[in-house]
Amino acid sequence: MLIGVPKEIKTNENRIAVVPAGAEALIAAGHQVVVEKGGGEGSGFSDQDYLDVGAAVEASVDAVWAKADMIIKVKEPIEPEWKRMKRGQVIFTYFHFAADEKLTRAHMDAGATCIAYETVELPNGELPLLTPMSEVAGRMAVQEGAKYLEKLYGGRGVLLGGVPGVPPAKVVILGGGIVGINAAKMAAGMGAKVVILDISLERLRYLSDVMPANVQLIFSNRHNVLEQIATADLVVGGVLIPGAKAPKLVRREDLKKMRPGSVIVDVAIDQGGCVETIHATTHENPTYVVDGVIHYGVANMPGGVPRTSTLALTNATLPYALQLANKGWQRALRENPALLKGLNMIDGKVTYPGVAEAFGLPNHEASGFLA
Numbered sequence: 328m329l330i331g332v333p334k335e336i337k338t339n340e341n342r343i344a345v346v347p348a349g350a351e352a353l354i355a356a357g358h359q360v361v362v363e364k365g366g367g368e369g370s371g372f373s374d375q376d377y378l379d380v381g382a383a384v385e386a387s388v389d390a391v392w393a394k395a396d397m398i399i400k401v402k403e404p405i406e407p408e409w410k411r412m413k414r415g416q417v418i419f420t421y422f423h424f425a426a427d428e429k430l431t432r433a434h435m436d437a438g439a440t441c442i443a444y445e446t447v448e449l450p451n452g453e454l455p456l457l458t459p460m461s462e463v464a465g466r467m468a469v470q471e472g473a474k475y476l477e478k479l480y481g482g483r484g485v486l487l488g489g490v491p492g493v494p495p496a497k498v499v500i501l502g503g504g505i506v507g508i509n510a511a512k513m514a515a516g517m518g519a520k521v522v523i524l525d526i527s528l529e530r531l532r533y534l535s536d537v538m539p540a541n542v543q544l545i546f547s548n549r550h551n552v553l554e555q556i557a558t559a560d561l562v563v564g565g566v567l568i569p570g571a572k573a574p575k576l577v578r579r580e581d582l583k584k585m586r587p588g589s590v591i592v593d594v595a596i597d598q599g600g601c602v603e604t605i606h607a608t609t610h611e612n613p614t615y616v617v618d619g620v621i622h623y624g625v626a627n628m629p630g631g632v633p634r635t636s637t638l639a640l641t642n643a644t645l646p647y648a649l650q651l652a653n654k655g656w657q658r659a660l661r662e663n664p665a666l667l668k669g670l671n672m673i674d675g676k677v678t679y680p681g682v683a684e685a686f687g688l689p690n691h692e693a694s695g696f697l698a
Contacts, residue, residue, distance in 0.1 A: 328652045329359045331395025333388055334366035337402045339610035341369025341633035342640065344399040344420065349645045351380035358652050359383070363391045370637040392416075397656075399648055401640065402627055403430060414438030414674065417656050419648060421445055421460075424671055425572050425685040426599040435675045440656060444644065445597075446570040446679055447669035454569060455665070456647065458505050459639035461594075463629040465509030465565060468592040469498065471628075472561040473517070475590045475614060475621050482621060483588035485560050488518025495519045496560035501552070501576050501601055503530045503544075506565030506594045508537075514561075515539050522555050552576055557584045564593035564601040570671070571681030577602040579617075587619035596624045661697045670696070 330353055332345045343366050345353070350360040360382040364374055374384045385391050392398065392411035400420035404412060412418065414437065422443040424431040434441055444456035454461075469487070476482035476496065489495035498514040500507045503525035514521045515538065523538075524547035525531055531544045538544070545551050556562055556577060562585075566573050573595040582604065593605040600606075604617045607626040614623050629636035647666055650659040660667040670693045671679040683690035 328396045328655075329361065329394055330648075330652060331391040331398045332360065332362045332366060333391050333398065333400065333408075334363040335369075335401050335630075336407065337405055337627060337630070340402055340627050340630040342401040342630055342637045343367045343370050343372065344401045344641070344644070345648070346370070346637060346641045347372055347376040347380050347382070349641050349648070350377055350382040352645060352649065353652060354381045356649060356653055361385050361391050361394055363388050370633045397648075397651060399644075401630075401637075403427075404434075405430075406433070409433045409437060412437035412439045415440065417442065417651065419444070419644075419651060421597070422671055423597040424677075424679070424682040425570060426597060428686050431672075431677070431682060431686060431688075434672055435677070438675050439672070440670070440674075441672040442651070442656065442666070442669040443570070443671045443679070444669070446671060446681075447647065447665055448569060449665050454505075456640075456643050456669075457567075459643050460629045460636065461505035461565075461567075462509045463632065463636050463639060464594045465506040465563075466513045467628050467631065468506070468510050468563045468565075468594050469513035469517070469519075469561070471613070471623055471625075472498070472563065472590045472592045475623060476560060476588075480614070480621070481588060481616065482590055483560055483586060487514065487561070497522070497558055498561045498563065499555045499559040500524070500563045500565055501547070502565035502567065502595075503527070503534050504565060504567055506567070507563070508534065510563045510565060510594075511538060511542050515541050519561075522559075524551060524555060547576075553581060553584060556581065557586075559585065560589050562589070562591045562602075564591065564595045564605070566595050566601040567598065569681065570679050572599040572685055573601040575601060575603045577604075579603045582618040582620045585618075585620050588621070590621045590623065592623040594628065596626050600624065657697050660693070667693055667697075
């Protein structure tokens with residue numbers, strides 16, 4: 328199989344989907360790898376690094392897409408890339424279709440076979456290809472939130488951990504999943520007062536065993552969410568429904584109850600966000616203010632730390648990429664139920680219920696395309 332690895336073109340996206348070690352593994356398995364020139368530079372990998380392991384480096388992005396049987400990316404193909412997609416081509420990347428109807432319909436029109444990192448799901452419910460980036464984003468959420476709490480950026484002028492004699496900031500985390508637990512680790516480690524809200528009592532019981540004493544665990548309902556955000560300095564949105572839009576836990580009218588200069592970092596922005604007033608921002612222009620509350624909605628947060636993020640992501644994705652390349656996508660999906668759940672679209676037909684539901688589209692059973 329010929330595998331194409333184009334350079335990411337989303338604003339300030341410096342990750343790359345295949346590192347030289349991954350290219351070497353794919354080539355050792357008998358495949359060809361073509362990397363767009365300069366694709367790895369943002370993550371610290373030179374063109375020569377790829378050439379040294381036997382990959383080809385192609386100056387023309389059009390040629391990379393045209394040659395490839397399978398395209399491996401980090402972020403969803405954006406509008407300038409839509410014309411390059413072709414029917415029957417496998418695209419393996421983060422898509423987050425349920426948050427963007429225009430994106431969804433563009434891929435339906437292209438007829439590509441879209442396998443989404445974010446919906447590959449193990450039998451225990453774990454999302455192995457979303458986990459590493461959720462870990463990065465959860466930790467970054469606190470790092471960025473602490474920065475925007477500084478007065479220089481319009482924040483309340485609060486130090487997250489406080490100092491002796493001065494109380495620490497209060498960090499409220501919506502969702503106790505991978506994002507939430509990593510955000511809590513960072514915030515608690517910095518000395519903040521941390522509250523995690525989640526709807527799963529089982530998850531809250533688990534967190535009570537692993538979280539330090541400065542983390543409080545509260546069942547998530549409308550009353551408790553409002554009560555906690557009213558006194559929060561930093562709110563981190565970490566809610567996830569795999570492949571579907573995130574629920575809106577913080578409404579516009581709720582902002583009036585929050586402290587002026589407080590900060591919201593909505594990591595759920597890739598799935599539409601769990602705050603009604605959030606919209607996607609970029610690393611160049613990461614924040615805006617609504618009713619005195621700073622909103623941070625960068626949709627590719629891990630792109631800000633590309634070296635760490637690229638290595639963490641490719642550690643997780645490479646085994647699945649090898650399965651797709653070695654067996655072909657149909658056999659790979661037949662033999663791996665977790666990978667089958669990653670199939671979101673084929674030949675213009677939606678095969679993931681959360682995407683179909685988001686836009687009122689017919690959903691087609693994924694297994695029906697595996698003959």
